[in-house]
Amino acid sequence: MNFDSSIYDGFGVTQEDVDAYVYLDIGLYGVDITRISSYLLVQLASAWKHRTLNTYSITDVIQSLEGVRQRARPPKAKPFKGVALSGLWKVHFVNPRFFVRNVYNEWGMFHENTQKFVALCARVAEAERQEPLPLGWQGQLAHEYVIGGYENRARKGKLTGEWLIFGIHEGKNIYLTLCQHSSGPEEDEEIQQALRGLCGSEFPELFSAIAQQGA
CATH class of the missing domain: 3.30.2310.20 (RelE-like)
Incomplete structure (x- = not known):
């Protein structure tokens, strides 16, 4: 060639x-x-x-x-x-190098007002209020944001x-x-x-x- x-x-x-x-x-x-x-x-x-x-x-x-x-x-x-x-x-x-982009897309992080992320934070805060986790809410938020976000994207067939x-x-x-x-x-x-x-x-x-x- x-x-x-x-x-x-x-x-x-x-x-x-x-x-x-x-x-x-x-x-x-x-x-x-x-x-x-x-x-x-x-x-x-x-x-x-x-x-x-x-x-x-x-x-x-x-x-x-x-x-x-x-x-x-x-x-x-x-x-x-x-x-x-x-x-x-x-x-x-x-x-795999697009992992972060897909997570950002799932939560609308490229938009100025991302209601999905606001709703996620509110949901984790409410769960923490009702039943506080031994190690705090931070780990739950991180897990749902990263792992849950990517899994949601994959489940919907919208991985980019x-x-x-x-x-x-x-x-x-x-x-x-x-x-x-x-x-x-x-x-x-x-x-x-x-x-x-x-x-x-x-x-x-x-x-x-x-x-x-x-x-």
């Missing part, structure tokens, strides 16, 4: 690292590597080498979408709705992570990149331009088809 050297920038890997990852990692078993972008392979090889992400949480999604393996809860792929990324698809992957972005051309998935969630149209446009720059020459038919859809 011969990649454009610029796609290695900032990832701390070489072509030899990428080749080793592709050869050794069982997470890519049964997957057509030619439909995975060189950039995504660099992202995966970097996570594999530096252990910044559990790559199986990503390749498990790919294998499921490809029909290589079955999951108890299949990944839910959705098309992008915004104009900039129209024609592309996204699917979440969940990783980051995006695996892919396109579909001639009925086959073409996997492009891992990406953080965007916060609006401006970031969507930035993602679209980056994808064209990083993957456009590798999959020209896909991006040509997407451009025609948006015309």
Whole structure:
């Protein structure tokens, strides 16, 4: 595999690292590597080498979408709705590094007025008033906030992570990149331009088809 050297920038890997990852990692078993972008392979090889992400949480999604393996809860792929990324698809992957984010999401900690957290505190305070715990209310609050919050999120099937972005051309998935969630149209446009720059020459038919859809 011969990649454009610029796609290695900032990832701390070489072509030899990428080749080793592709050869050794069982997470890519049964997957057509030619439909995975060189950039995504660099992202995966970097996570594999530096252990910044559990790559199986990503390749498990790919294998499921490809029909290589079955999951108890299949990944839910959705098309992008915004104009900039129209024609592309996204699917979440969940990783232990997103644990805190999921807990925050469950209690609405990114909102200025989080009524769910207020209600949790009131519930723990009332339980403590009725039957004080030997070691105090702090442990109960921490347990319900962290463990209970994550379990609630998982039970509802709302665990979040980051995006695996892919396109579909001639009925086959073409996997492009891992990406953080965007916060609006401006970031969507930035993602679209980056994808064209990083993957456009590798999959020209896909991006040509997407451009025609948006015309």
